[in-house]
Every structure is written in structure tokens, then in C-alpha cells.
Amino acid sequence: MIHVSDIHDLEKLTIHKVGNASKEESLVFSQSPLALEDETISNLLLSYFIQPFTNNAEFFRFTHEADLNLNEVYQYCRRIFEDRETFQEQSVNIAKHLYKHSTHPKIKGGELYIVHFSKCQVDGEEVEAVGIFKSENRDTYLKVYLQDENYQVNHDDGINISKLDKGCLVFNIEAEEGFKVSVVDSISKQNEAVYWKDAFLQVQRRADSYHQTENMVNMCKQFIHNKLPTEFELNRMDQADLLNKSAAYFKEKDHFQIEEFAEEVLGHPEAIESFKSYRDHFERENQEAFPDNFDISNAAVKKQSKVFKSVIKLDKNFHIYIHGNREMVERGFDDQMNMHYYKLFFDSEA
Known part of the structure; x- marks a missing residue:
């Protein structure tokens, strides 16, 4: 501040x-x-x-x-x-x-x-x-003033403060x-x-907490979007679920710990190993160190919140925004229609 x-x-x-x-x-x-x-x-x-x-x-x-x-x-x-x-x-x-x-x-x-x-x-x-x-840049301003018992209008240019x-x-x-x-x-x-x-x-x-948080958020997003699907059978629903878990971690925690993040968000040993390997690759590519532990900047998380938006785009007809429980969405294939589908479960609608 x-x-x-x-x-x-x-x-x-x-x-x-x-x-x-x-x-x-x-x-x-x-x-x-x-x-x-x-x-x-x-x-x-x-x-x-x-x-x-x-x-x-x-x-x-x-x-x-x-x-x-x-x-x-x-x-x-x-x-x-x-x-x-x-x-x-x-x-x-x-x-x-x-x-x-x-x-x-x-x-x-x-x-x-x-x-x-x-x-x-x-x-x-x-x-x-x-x-x-x-x-x-300069802006044009209207000036309204009283002259001879009548209001007049003029203009002037200046700086918008x-x-x-x-x-x-x-x-x-x-x-x-x-x-x-x-x-x-x-x-x-x-x-x-x-x-x-x-x-x-x-x-x-x-190299403060803001910069470290911003870098790690971007790295996590790229890992989930680009790296994981090439190594594991990961569909868009799984990606959305991992993005939501990542967002929750950064929003709820005060301190980032790479071991804790990997266990809570990824869970699977092979995915954790892939994540750490990707972090090393990201460091070399960006010529910048990504520490294992640092304080999480709330300001950086807020600014980068769009990174974690989980949106599944279906042709040109629908967008599905996934905010929470992955189990409330089911994906399948309809043989009669010869098309994929998503089934959504909910208690009430607004």
C-alpha cells in the first residue's frame, strides 16, 4: 500500500x-x-x-x-x-x-x-x-459560468486528473x-x-512475494493445461478440477510449500514427479529461480484469478463454467445422436 x-x-x-x-x-x-x-x-x-x-x-x-x-x-x-x-x-x-x-x-x-x-x-x-x-493526453472540458445574469458555456482543454x-x-x-x-x-x-x-x-x-506468487500461478496453469495432458489421460473435466484445487490452495493458504501443494492438488506420485520436473524446466526456460517456499501475495492471487477460470467450450453453442465439485458433472457419448454430452447435477437454480 x-x-x-x-x-x-x-x-x-x-x-x-x-x-x-x-x-x-x-x-x-x-x-x-x-x-x-x-x-x-x-x-x-x-x-x-x-x-x-x-x-x-x-x-x-x-x-x-x-x-x-x-x-x-x-x-x-x-x-x-x-x-x-x-x-x-x-x-x-x-x-x-x-x-x-x-x-x-x-x-x-x-x-x-x-x-x-x-x-x-x-x-x-x-x-x-x-x-x-x-x-x-489532453481532454476537452465544458465551462459553465454566469455572465450578465445569464449562464454561458465555453470549452477549454486540459489534463484529466x-x-x-x-x-x-x-x-x-x-x-x-x-x-x-x-x-x-x-x-x-x-x-x-x-x-x-x-x-x-x-x-x-x-523477487518478492508478489512476483513469486504470480510466477508460480502461471507455471501451475501451464503445467495443468500443457504438460499433464501429454503424459496422462486427462480430459477437460480433470483439468478444470485441478485448476479449481489450485485456486483454492492459493486463496486459502498464507504460505506456499511445494511439497504440500503437490500432495493436496495433484496427489498422484507420478503427477507430482512430473510437476517438479516441469518446475525445473520452467526455471531454465525463464532463467529465474522458483523457490520451494514463499509467502503468498493476496494481491497477486486476486490479479491472477482469471488464470484459474475453468471454462469448457462446446462447439459454438455452450460454455460450461466449473467452479466446484467435479462429481456434479458427467461426460458421455450418445450413440443415437453420435455426439458427446455433459450431464449437470444441481439442487436449485437462480
Whole structure:
């Protein structure tokens, strides 16, 4: 959970204009931080910057293929934390770095806000933070006002404060490991990894409970869908049953233990052995370790809940959603119709 409670915690704010370099759009710098004298505007800005992050449980860290210290944004944020007097200088460096990576023809120019928060609460810990936010889209607003005892209507364009386009919060925690970083990109899901996360920020997910839970959920789903049917006589009903058992395990448990999961969900010794072998294969393929034990992140389970949806699609006529007892569904073949069928048992209907 991320939270900033006081507008006075928004210590410094500067705004630069960053265009698309490939279109020869300009890069314009403010000469000094903005003077935040209006409390209403300060509150609106605080909501605009922080609200998209409040329930974000997924965290990243800065990285670099050669040396963490070669990551530009990491270095500029670190300098701000070490000496707040360099805030404006480092904000210009951040804008220049973003401009250098704003070359794809689909990237829109916009205002870049660099913010220093003196206090920001993340997962119950109060630390200072640097915020990097970009607005790319503008909306049209109607203005209704009274003039000469009659109401008039006009329009203006501006930024929708309930829709942050791109953002990043860098918390002054674990500097030597690349800081704790939260990222938002609500515009370009397809190019998100290339432009904002990979090219500009150069971040990767932290090996925390959220990341570990998400990885294990995805691995379990692929094992049930892709691996088990090739080794055992497993029909769609059996797959649905295993997905339901997996979902129940992650929702009911606080801690993942691979031996416990294998016994409770799979049960059969040969299936358990296959699961462990598939885990080893998955580690090599993804070049990432999957620990035997870790705390389960409820936020990750909630986000990945669609992975466990058990749906059997029958031609183009029916979808059967399996939520519970596998024994309440029976599969067979009708010789007279020369077709397969499902028989459903139930006590009542809504």
C-alpha cells in the first residue's frame, strides 16, 4: 500500500515539456521548481500523482545489464536523495534521458512532472520518494459560468486528473539493490515494456512475494493445461478440477510449500514427479529461480484469478463454467445422436 497524507509532503515539483525526438518536437525546461502556494491545486496534484499507485502491490527495481550505476534514472534519483539542492539539475537530466528514448513514432509528447516527496508511506514504512510522471493526453472540458445574469458555456482543454498516463515512484529504500520502484503505464500496454519500463526506466520486477506468487500461478496453469495432458489421460473435466484445487490452495493458504501443494492438488506420485520436473524446466526456460517456499501475495492471487477460470467450450453453442465439485458433472457419448454430452447435477437454480 502506498500513501501520501499531507500536501506538505510534496516538497518540490518541477515541470518540463518532452516532445518526440524523431518528429523533431522540442524539449523545454523550467528554470526552477514550481511555487506551490494554492492549497487546492496542491491537493489536486497530489491526488493526480498518487492515486493510481495506492493499491499497487507490484514493485520493481532499477537494473542494468553491465552495472547498476550505469542506469541513468537510478543515478539521478540517488543524487536527489543524497543532496536535495540538486533536485532541479537532476530533473533536467531525467527529462533529457526521456527525450533520448522518445523516438518511436507512436510516442506522444507531453508534460513531465518531477516531484520530491519528503514523506511517502509504502507498506507501512515512511520514506522519502522521487516521483516521475508524464501526461500525454489532453481532454476537452465544458465551462459553465454566469455572465450578465445569464449562464454561458465555453470549452477549454486540459489534463484529466483522474487519469495518469505514465508514472514512477522511486522510494529511498535498498539503494544498493536498485531502490524499491512502483510503475504505472495506463496508455501503451503493447509498447509499455520497450518504452517506459525497459528503455527509459530500465527496471525489473523484484523477487518478492508478489512476483513469486504470480510466477508460480502461471507455471501451475501451464503445467495443468500443457504438460499433464501429454503424459496422462486427462480430459477437460480433470483439468478444470485441478485448476479449481489450485485456486483454492492459493486463496486459502498464507504460505506456499511445494511439497504440500503437490500432495493436496495433484496427489498422484507420478503427477507430482512430473510437476517438479516441469518446475525445473520452467526455471531454465525463464532463467529465474522458483523457490520451494514463499509467502503468498493476496494481491497477486486476486490479479491472477482469471488464470484459474475453468471454462469448457462446446462447439459454438455452450460454455460450461466449473467452479466446484467435479462429481456434479458427467461426460458421455450418445450413440443415437453420435455426439458427446455433459450431464449437470444441481439442487436449485437462480
